[in-house]
Amino acid sequence: MAHVFLVKDIAFQAGLSTATVDRVLNGRPGVRRQTELRVRAAIAELEKQQTEVAAGGRTIAIDIVMETPERFSTTVRAAFEAEVATFLPTVFRCRFHFAEVMKPAEIVQLLDRIRLRGTKAVVLKAPDVPEIDAAVSRLEEAGIPVVTLVTDLPNSARIAYAGADNRAAGETAAYLIGERFAGAPGRVLVTLSSGRFRGEEEREIGFRRVIRERYPEIGITEISEGHGTDAATGILAARAIAADETIDAVYSIGGGNRAVLAAFEAAGRPIRAFVAHDLDADNRALLKAGKIGFVLHHDLRSDARTAFRAVMSRGVSGRIAPTSLSAVEIITPYNMPAAT
Known part of the structure; x- marks a missing residue:
């Protein structure tokens, strides 16, 4: 080789x-x-x-660390690689470290290895737990800034968050589903990849608040810890559906949508409304086929741009650039943006 x-x-x-x-x-x-x-x-x-x-210009090497399903990490990689070209002559050299499931201790070990090896910055999607906050503090103390991506670590020493307003996204999902029910009773299956992610927790909080205040006739059943993988999420969904015959809608916060749909189909149960997150390849196909009704989408290239700018600003006299949250778009089969 x-x-x-x-x-x-x-x-x-x-x-x-x-x-x-x-x-x-x-x-x-x-x-x-x-x-x-x-x-x-x-x-x-x-x-x-x-x-x-070799293309020339200033080179900034950063490490992107994510615990996330492969379908989403593929989309994130494409967004960062596409956005790199817009910062020329500065060249961002992105080293990707992705895994579908990582224990917090494994993420901490990886972050410590990156710190010892050296890097200009770390972009991080990880659970909001104390040991990861501590690892972020060690990076900051070593002069390595951390930008959180799509899910925040607000109590850590990170310099910026690049992502959407997750609570507003959850509220939007509640509105879409609640209006579809039109005052009729029902029950929504809310799927999280893991309760350890702050972004998913924020989405759920927003969703529950609006359902409670505006659509009290709608109940909620939550499943979690499927890590967004089809196999584990499908098992959890099948159990929930079997245990409650009133479940007839889905708010998919954590992914695994093909498996969730298969669980409903195997049980012979219709779905009144299905709202998902992220316009990855799976969701594009499901939306086009009419299997899901709405996808809440935000531009990952905008997140990459925010992360790059935060890193560059930190390099200028230690300043931190102000960041703005990505806009959340409601995507249907009729306004789906072209794949990039």
């Missing part, structure tokens, strides 16, 4: 040990196919970064 990079750099990019990377590079036995693909992907990413650096 030809390359010009240090084994330690490939290992860091791939999230593997140097010994494992060495085995892959030298074709030794006992290496899983998935591991080999991770090493190849890491080398390809490093080659891309090297090309960007």
